[in-house]
Amino acid sequence: MSDVTETDVNATSDAAPAKKGLPKIALIGGGVAVLLLVAGAGGWFLTQSGGGDSADHGGEVEVAAEAAFYDLPDIMVNLNTSGGADAFLRLRTALEVRDEAMIELIEPRMPRVLDAFQVYLRELRPADLEGSAGLYRLKEELLRRVNLAVYPASVDNILFKEILVQ
Numbered sequence: 001m002s003d004v005t006e007t008d009v010n011a012t013s014d015a016a017p018a019k020k021g022l023p024k025i026a027l028i029g030g031g032v033a034v035l036l037l038v039a040g041a042g043g044w045f046l047t048q049s050g051g052g053d054s055a056d057h058g059g060e061v062e063v064a065a066e067a068a069f070y071d072l073p074d075i076m077v078n079l080n081t082s083g084g085a086d087a088f089l090r091l092r093t094a095l096e097v098r099d100e101a102m103i104e105l106i107e108p109r110m111p112r113v114l115d116a117f118q119v120y121l122r123e124l125r126p127a128d129l130e131g132s133a134g135l136y137r138l139k140e141e142l143l144r145r146v147n148l149a150v151y152p153a154s155v156d157n158i159l160f161k162e163i164l165v166q
Contacts, residue, residue: 067156070095070103073114077121079129079165087126090164091117095146096157105153112149120145129165 072093079087097103106113120141128134143158 066099068097068100068103069159070097070106071161072110072117075114075117075121077118079121080123080125082125088164088166089121089124089129090162090166091121091160092162093142094159094161095155096159097153097155102153102155106150106155109150109153113146116145116149117142126165129163135160135163 072095075089075091075093077089077091079089081087095106097106124138129138139158139160143155146155146158
């Protein structure tokens, strides 16, 4: 029952590599298609976001609202060192608000703001203030506390003028 000839064996062995070649071509073609789609989408995004050299800018220019700043008094507190060497924090900050009218709402509530800051800052350890992540957490926590203290007014940002940990 083995009527297989040598030409039949060669024909089947030649056919096997042809089947392996088809997926490679499909993968390469698919990769090229994806690359062209990504490049086209990137080009479209750049022209839509104003990155292109289009002469038509729509004629509309947004003017940033003028912010007002309120300087807080200098704060100096000793940090929580759990019985170790004394460590102090000196902090000079400013509040950024939308307009001058907001400052008029904040000024009468300033004792609450300073109290909230003092209570929070005295519980900090020197390790809490290390690195940019520590300062970012400090900024976010002070912003949260100031907004609670001055409600219904609101503060947009806390600006550090000086931070000294000694």
